[in-house]
Amino acid sequence: MAKPDQKSIGVIGARGHTGQELLSLLLAHPRFSIVFAGSRKLAGKPLSALADGLGENLKFEDISPADLRDRQFDALVLALPNGMAAEYVAAVDEARPQSVVLDLSADYRFDKSWYYGLPELTRRHASGKTRIANPGCYATAMQLALAPVADVLAAPACCFGVSGYSGAGTSPSERNDPDVLANNLLAYQPAGHIHEREVSHHLAGPVRFMPHVAAFFRGIHMTSALTLTTPHTVDELSARYEAHYHGEPLVKLSRDIPRVADNANRHHAAVGGWAVSDDGRQAVVYSTLDNLLKGAATQALQNLNNAFGFAESEGIPHG
Ligand SMILES: NC(=O)c1ccc[n+]([C@@H]2O[C@H](COP(=O)([O-])OP(=O)(O)OC[C@H]3O[C@@H](n4cnc5c(N)ncnc54)[C@H](OP(=O)(O)O)[C@@H]3O)[C@@H](O)[C@H]2O)c1
Structure with missing residues (x-):
């Protein structure tokens, strides 16, 4: 039950990797209260059946789209596999149209009537938006690496990504x-990966993306190779990123190449390690983030905070 000064949140797909992370963040957040957590597999079991620390008070429930008619919530979070959000969204549109819906899947990332919530790059469009598409994990790592140089790319950036296997659900x-x-x-999927299309769409310029998966559980490493319109030194490149991300608590810049293990289980993305060719026209930038946090649940919390007018980083430990 939400207290009067809290917003009530329902989560569908709560048993999954991203759902679980979001449950932890929401439970610790002073301004949000989880009012239901949907899972078919764990229906009837307490949240603690999924992970210690999630508590005994609330039980998972099998919640269909039709069930949403009888539920009260200020926001619904969908953490379902791709292609499954539409029926839940239609049910909210019908029964509780003023509610916020945040979708973690790719289903609405190309829909112009939805806000694409990558706050460091898009928050100027967030005000008043109640339909929020949370970006993909690789897509977040690529866009944070490419945005500061998007205006000086002479050719599509080539992005080589390696994800931990939690990325596969x-x-x-x-x-x-x-x-x-x-x-x-x-x-896998060396051409036409959905995150390649997502980044090309939202950065408004084509990128190439080659995804891989490795034996670590969580984290993404992204190596982005850039062809620049004008020569840059490492200092000039790093200055671009410093200017772009000045004051951003969840983007950490470094001259060293960021490493997955240093940034897993953390809420930020790490970007840097710049290198340039002798003529200054070929460059490389690295980015890494935790796919389940800045690539999913932490970003979802930033978006929920913005949707309700709370401080964007409220409830997100950083440092
Ligand atoms: N994993 C990542 O790194 C990551 C990052 C960013 C975004 N995303 C996106 O976030 C969404 C959730 O990802 P995830 O990794 O958390 O997925 P996941 O671990 O596979 O969890 C999927 C959840 O959906 C539920 N579900 C409902 N209907 C289902 C069905 N027909 N088949 C399978 N599961 C069903 C499952 O619970 P029950 O079976 O108990 O109902 C489960 O809780 C996906 O759209 C994914 O693309 C994932």
């Missing part, structure tokens, strides 16, 4: 099978 597949991944690296 909980449904069993080759890409989240620790036996397949042991001492291994899997390449």
Whole structure:
């Protein structure tokens, strides 16, 4: 039950990797209260059945789109596999149109009637928006690396990404099978990955993206190769990023190449490690983030904070 000064949040797909992270963040947030957590598999079990520390008070429920008619909530978060959001969104549009809906899947990231919530790059459009598409994890890592140089790219950036296997969700597949991944690296979908289209769409210029998955559980490493219209030194490149991300608590810049292990379980993205060719026209920038946090749940919390007029970083530990 939400207290009078709290906003009530329902989460569908709460058992999954991103749902679980969001439950933890919401439970610790002073201004939000979880009023239901949807899972078919864990229906009837307390949240603590998923992870210690999530508490015994609330139980998972199997919640269909039709069930939303009888529910009270200020915001609904959808953490379902791609392609499953529409029926829930239609139910909210009908029964509780003023409520906020935040979707973690790719279903609305190309829909102009939805706000695309990558706050460091898009928050100027956030005011008053109640339909929020949360960006993809790789797409966040790419856009944070490319945005400061988007106006000086002479050719599509080539982005080589490696994700931990939590990026493949909980449904069993080759890409989240620790036996397949042991001492291994899997390449997949070398052309037309949805995050390639997402970044090309939102940065308004084409990028190339080559995804891979490795044996670590959480984190993304992204190497972005840039062809620049004018020569840059490392100092000039780094100054661009400093100017772009000045005052941003969740983007950490460094001259050293950021590493997955240093930034996993943290809420920020790390960007830097710049290198340039002798003629200054070829450059590389690295980015890394926790796919389940800045790539998903932390970003969702930033967006929910903005939707309700709270400080964007409220409830997000950083430092
Ligand atoms: N993992 C990441 O790094 C990441 C990052 C950013 C965005 N995303 C996006 O966020 C969404 C959730 O990702 P996730 O990794 O948290 O997924 P996940 O671990 O596979 O969880 C999916 C959740 O959806 C529920 N579900 C409902 N209907 C389902 C169905 N027909 N098939 C499978 N599951 C169903 C599952 O719970 P029950 O089966 O108990 O109902 C489960 O809680 C996806 O759209 C994904 O693309 C993921």
